[in-house]
Amino acid sequence: MSRQVEDPRGLNIKKFFFQWEWMLVLIFILINIINSLISPYYLNISNLLSATMTFIDKAFIVLPMTFVIILGAIDISVGSTVALSAVIMAVLYNAGVPMPLAMVICLAVGTLCGFINGILIVRFKELSAMIVTLSTMIIYRGIAYIILEDQASGKFPAWYTFLGWGYIAGIPFSLIVFTLFAVVFGLVLHKTTFGRRAYAIGNNAVASRFSGIEVDKIKLIIFTLTGVMSAVAALFLTSRMGSVRPNVATGYEMEVIAAVVLGGVSSQGGKGRMVGAVLALFVIGFLRYGLGLINIASQVLLIIIGLLLVFAVLIPNVRSRFGLKVKR
Amino acid sequence: MTRKVKSGILNGKSVTRFRELGLLVFLILLSAMVQLRNPKFLTLENINDMLTNTAILSILAVGMMMIIITRGIDLSIGASLALAGMISALAVSSNQNLSPLFAILLGTVVGLICGSINGLLISKGGVFPIITTLGMMNAYRGLTYIISGGKWVSAHQMPVSFKAIATGKILGINNLVFIAVIIYIIFFYFINYTRTGRKIYAVGSNPESAKVSGINNEKILFMVYTIMGALSGLAGVLWVSKFASAQGDTAAGYEMNVIAACVLGGVSIDGGSGKVSGVILGALLFGMLENALPLINISPFWQKAIQGLIILVAIIVNVLVKRSVDRKNLMGRKI
Numbered sequence: 001m002s003r004q005v006e007d008p009r010g011l012n013i014k015k016f017f018f019q020w021e022w023m024l025v026l027i028f029i030l031i032n033i034i035n036s037l038i039s040p041y042y043l044n045i046s047n048l049l050s051a052t053m054t055f056i057d058k059a060f061i062v063l064p065m066t067f068v069i070i071l072g073a074i075d076i077s078v079g080s081t082v083a084l085s086a087v088i089m090a091v092l093y094n095a096g097v098p099m100p101l102a103m104v105i106c107l108a109v110g111t112l113c114g115f116i117n118g119i120l121i122v123r124f125k126e127l128s129a130m131i132v133t134l135s136t137m138i139i140y141r142g143i144a145y146i147i148l149e150d151q152a153s154g155k156f157p158a159w160y161t162f163l164g165w166g167y168i169a170g171i172p173f174s175l176i177v178f179t180l181f182a183v184v185f186g187l188v189l190h191k192t193t194f195g196r197r198a199y200a201i202g203n204n205a206v207a208s209r210f211s212g213i214e215v216d217k218i219k220l221i222i223f224t225l226t227g228v229m230s231a232v233a234a235l236f237l238t239s240r241m242g243s244v245r246p247n248v249a250t251g252y253e254m255e256v257i258a259a260v261v262l263g264g265v266s267s268q269g270g271k272g273r274m275v276g277a278v279l280a281l282f283v284i285g286f287l288r289y290g291l292g293l294i295n296i297a298s299q300v301l302l303i304i305i306g307l308l309l310v311f312a313v314l315i316p317n318v319r320s321r322f323g324l325k326v327k328r
Numbered sequence: 329m330t331r332k333v334k335s336g337i338l339n340g341k342s343v344t345r346f347r348e349l350g351l352l353v354f355l356i357l358l359s360a361m362v363q364l365r366n367p368k369f370l371t372l373e374n375i376n377d378m379l380t381n382t383a384i385l386s387i388l389a390v391g392m393m394m395i396i397i398t399r400g401i402d403l404s405i406g407a408s409l410a411l412a413g414m415i416s417a418l419a420v421s422s423n424q425n426l427s428p429l430f431a432i433l434l435g436t437v438v439g440l441i442c443g444s445i446n447g448l449l450i451s452k453g454g455v456f457p458i459i460t461t462l463g464m465m466n467a468y469r470g471l472t473y474i475i476s477g478g479k480w481v482s483a484h485q486m487p488v489s490f491k492a493i494a495t496g497k498i499l500g501i502n503n504l505v506f507i508a509v510i511i512y513i514i515f516f517y518f519i520n521y522t523r524t525g526r527k528i529y530a531v532g533s534n535p536e537s538a539k540v541s542g543i544n545n546e547k548i549l550f551m552v553y554t555i556m557g558a559l560s561g562l563a564g565v566l567w568v569s570k571f572a573s574a575q576g577d578t579a580a581g582y583e584m585n586v587i588a589a590c591v592l593g594g595v596s597i598d599g600g601s602g603k604v605s606g607v608i609l610g611a612l613l614f615g616m617l618e619n620a621l622p623l624i625n626i627s628p629f630w631q632k633a634i635q636g637l638i639i640l641v642a643i644i645v646n647v648l649v650k651r652s653v654d655r656k657n658l659m660g661r662k663i
Contacts, residue, residue, distance in 0.1 A: 142633025306466030
């Protein structure tokens with residue numbers, strides 16, 4: 001947010017407070033107030049912190065997905081990557097591979113999945129990222145089914161559950177790790193040339209290439225990174241669930257993309273901030289948690305999230321249209 | 329107008345022709361291979377089964393094709409299919425004497441409403457198709473659960489006449505196949521030989537120039553999403569009748585199969601190109617893979633990976649062919 005201050009045109013207070021991120025903060029506070037009004041057990045710090053555990057695994061994928069969408073691309077294979085890396089880890093561990101090594105292999109599998117996506121997208125520019133990741137989504141999930149068929153695999157060592165369930169000084173371990181990752185990703189996006197180049201590519205890939213940006217390299221890195229973070233999500237997810245099935249993390253891609261877009265990252269690329277995406281994720285997470293506390297069916301939540309997503313994009317559009325008319 | 333588009337650029341045309349020919353050859357090779365392994369494959373009975381199973385997919389694919397041609401995408405069709413199927417199933421289960429034709433009409437109208445909401449948001453609201461349909465997918469899906477109260481409508485609650493929609497025959501052809509054929513004939517004519525149909529391509533290949541040449545882009549966009557909605561509503565009734573059960577999670581994720589069938593059929597996701605004949609072949613190939621693999625004793629667990637791999641190979645081969653054609657054209661150009 002300090003970026004606004006550095007703006008050469010000077011600080012525009014009105015503009016600053018009319019940002020989408022503030023809207024999200026407002027929604028977030030509103031949700032918390034409503035939740036605490038309906039349930040007396042809600043407003044409790046340790047309770048709230050633990051609530052993050054229910055959605056934090058997806059949060060790891062939101063970070064690189066923000067990069068992907070800023071590029072103007074999309075990756076719908078992340079759910080399948082989570083499943084494949086988790087399945088391979090579980091099967092290897094049960095075949096006698098020591099757990100730390102299995103975890104490294106899990107990360108390696110995720111990296112490879114992301115790398116394959118990236119290579120295909122970079123080598124075959126005629127194909128959109130959507131189509132490439134649609135087919136790899138089916139393939140990765142398919143391989144997970146080939147390996148594990150309809151079985152489940154688990155029986156992880158006791159210490160492994162710490163990843164998903166452990167606390168350090170009263171704060172969930174997963175939340176701490178996520179915060180670190182979020183800070184790093186945020187800094188890379190907003191404070192490094194790499195991040196600025198990602199925006200440039202999202203705004204105009206051709207112009208970026210002509211101005212000396214290695215578009216392919218950056219795309220490849222970002223898609224590989226998405227694979228890596230999907231594998232990280234797989235680690236935390238399997239630790240929480242205790243066992244793996246090939247159908248794990250189905251539909252994650254949609255939830256992650258929904259969070260990123262709700263966070264104000266334009267699906268046409270080149271616009272949006274990391275803060276927004278993370279905030280949106282917490283809005284959805286706490287909305288779900290709060291509604292769960294008061295026994296509102298998760299189906300109602302589906303409708304709310306869906307409409308929120310559409311209106312989040314619709315309202316600014318309609319407003320800008322209206323604004324234009326007034327100016328004329 | 330039609331003539332002008334048809335005699336378009338040579339290279340684009342030969343690529344589409346090659347693609348369709350390639351798909352056809354692939355289909356024939358695949359069926360020959362499967363036939364050698366299992367002689368039951370090319371029996372009339374199995375072919376009928378296969379076509380019946382592909383009918384719903386192909387009905388949806390033709391609607392999706394029009395949307396993809398306009399550079400859009402519709403992720404909500406699985407959900408609107410489920411919603412339409414659920415509403416018509418509830419209607420027939422509470423009133424057993426309801427005519428099946430009315431059920432079909434009801435489902436189609438429900439789908440049409442879902443589609444027109446998508447269309448309105450996309451054309452008038454300016455929300456990107458992927459976002460709109462992602463959001464509305466959740467909304468329709470949630471609505472399906474709420475309307476049904478989380479319960480299923482199962483076979484014994486449905487009147488025989490309703491279940492007969494999927495099992496009955498017209499002129500010796502299964503109803504589903506018959507409906508699919510009718511829809512294909514209608515849309516083949518609509519897309520290729522009507523002014524409005526050609527406008528879809530114009531909007532997709534270059535929205536700016538379409539606008540300049542006097543096409544109402546918003547109207548076309550609204551139309552394709554509404555048609556898609558109506559088709560998925562119709563497909564919803566057929567689906568529920570075929571499987572004799574309506575559930576909250578009916579056809580969850582089915583949109584990906586439909587998109588994959590379109591892509592296999594050579595519809596470019598960048599918009600502007602795609603043909604009805606290609607989409608038929610794409611849907612048939614997709615349906616055949618589902619039917620053939622179990623017949624040659626390939627474990628059903630391999631099915632997904634093989635499907636995905638074939639899609640990937642098909643789109644990559646397509647790109648490579650297009651590149652070589654472009655290069656040849658460039659070399660033969662007179663300067």
